[in-house]
Amino acid sequence: GASIAWGERVGKMWGEFLEGHDTLTGHALRGHHAFLFRGTNQMPANDVIALNSNYSHWQQTRGAGLTGVNPFDYYCVENFLKSFPVSDKELKTGYVDKSGDGGVDAFYCFANRKYIYDDSELDPDSEYKINIVIFQCKEGNGFSPLGLQKLIFFAEDLLDLGRTEENYKELYHQNLKTLMQTFKEQYSSIAGSVTAIECDFYYVSRLDVGDPEPDSDVANYGAQLQTKVKTHFPKAKCNVHFVGATKLFSQA
Numbered sequence: 001g002a003s004i005a006w007g008e009r010v011g012k013m014w015g016e017f018l019e020g021h022d023t024l025t026g027h028a029l030r031g032h033h034a035f036l037f038r039g040t041n042q043m044p045a046n047d048v049i050a051l052n053s054n055y056s057h058w059q060q061t062r063g064a065g066l067t068g069v070n071p072f073d074y075y076c077v078e079n080f081l082k083s084f085p086v087s088d089k090e091l092k093t094g095y096v097d098k099s100g101d102g103g104v105d106a107f108y109c110f111a112n113r114k115y116i117y118d119d120s121e122l123d124p125d126s127e128y129k130i131n132i133v134i135f136q137c138k139e140g141n142g143f144s145p146l147g148l149q150k151l152i153f154f155a156e157d158l159l160d161l162g163r164t165e166e167n168y169k170e171l172y173h174q175n176l177k178t179l180m181q182t183f184k185e186q187y188s189s190i191a192g193s194v195t196a197i198e199c200d201f202y203y204v205s206r207l208d209v210g211d212p213e214p215d216s217d218v219a220n221y222g223a224q225l226q227t228k229v230k231t232h233f234p235k236a237k238c239n240v241h242f243v244g245a246t247k248l249f250s251q252a
Helices: 002-019 026-038 044-060 071-080 088-093 145-159 174-193 217-232 245-251
Strands: 106-111 128-138 194-205 237-243
Touching: 044 071, 044 245, 071 088, 071 128, 071 194, 071 245, 106 174, 128 145, 128 174, 145 174, 145 194, 145 217, 174 194, 194 217, 217 237, 237 245
Parallel strands: 128 194, 194 237
Antiparallel strands: 106 128
């Protein structure tokens, strides 16, 4: 009883401290320490432990032998693309994380759930649902306005079908520019047959962070990203997913 009372007092003091020292992840921190000091078993920190355990097992099994990719990026991409029948070849084709990636770690386009290559044969007489899935993954950082600004620039460069690389807002590396051009050309060839388009942006952090506060810069840039997509495709569905340790583990 005494230890619980002490924990409640420390938790209250810490909560008051955080109220006066808010950050982009302040909400998550307040929730985390409140649970911690109240001595319950419902700790968000446990999700980090579970995620790390799952990820470590994945590295020793599924991830063993993978080369040319950041293991954590690949782990995230693979888990969130479960609904698409993607192969390792396709996963690696869309993996673009290196200097000049414009803040994009992986980028995939699907037509009726099939990955779109530059030589994919799409029939203009058929109907298509297009899915665009974009990832930004961070192991040691939370969510930042800068990260979302980069995604906004990328979305504008990608979704403006008439924009050529000379007019891109960022200097992308050649592989990413090739993938962007593949989307533009393949989409344009079937534009009249596209019945639906959906864009999913996954901003993933390995840390114990929750959704951004509704009035935060991060949330505002997330809304701007959705607006940017609808500027080019007004009927598109756009989802911006903020994924911390808890959500990532639940997907694994």
